[in-house]
């Protein structure tokens with residue numbers, strides 16, 4: 001038997017039970033229907049052209065957009081508008097599909113698209129791409145320049161920091177490894193650790209919890225920001241870089 005939910009998948013994902021929108025990264029969110037770049041969030045009490053009811057959608061690029069469901073399901077609307085902007089000829093148009101462009105797309109996805117496989121390691125931990133870079137490949141490229149070789153990848157100098165000017169460089173996998181494994185000395189509740197992982201093992205919490213203790217974190221469900229714990233810090237070992 002075909003149920004209404006089979007033919008209209010958005011019914012199931014309308015909202016959380018209390019009427020709040022889906023929480024990014026929750027199971028309901030991951031299962032919510034996606035069409036092209038848009039993932040369904042919830043219905044809106046608004047009407048658009050031709051008096052058509054609008055729904056709220058999450059775009060892969062990180063923006064949200066309002067569009068009638070029919071247009072999204074049929075593919076008439078595929079994105080928040082970023083797709084059209086990307087295909088516009090521009091200064092950096094010739095860079096499309098290059099390493100630099102792919103890197104720019106990849107960091108945005110891992111930080112701002114809850115469906116990206118790397119989101120738990122980045123976006124869910126509060127790592128963001130700064131607004132300027134997020135909105136413009138040109139501005140990212142101007143700041144980063146070209147990768148010196150095909151072996152170089154983007155690397156955050158402070159691994160607790162964001163993708164933003166001053167905290168990123170092109171590095172080889174070997175250099176990155178040194179950075180991520182032993183970039184910081186961790187001082188957690190009066191004990192020194194070489195890595196967050198070691199601290200996690202000692203306190204029987206996840207590595208992510210150690211990061212939260214040091215950095216504080218944003219609880220998306222409650223909408224509250226928890227401050228870092230006073231007794232926890234990470235000190236960068238190579239300040240000269």
Ligand SMILES: [Zn+2]
Pocket residue numbers: 037059060061062063079080081082083
């Ligand atoms: Zn978009």
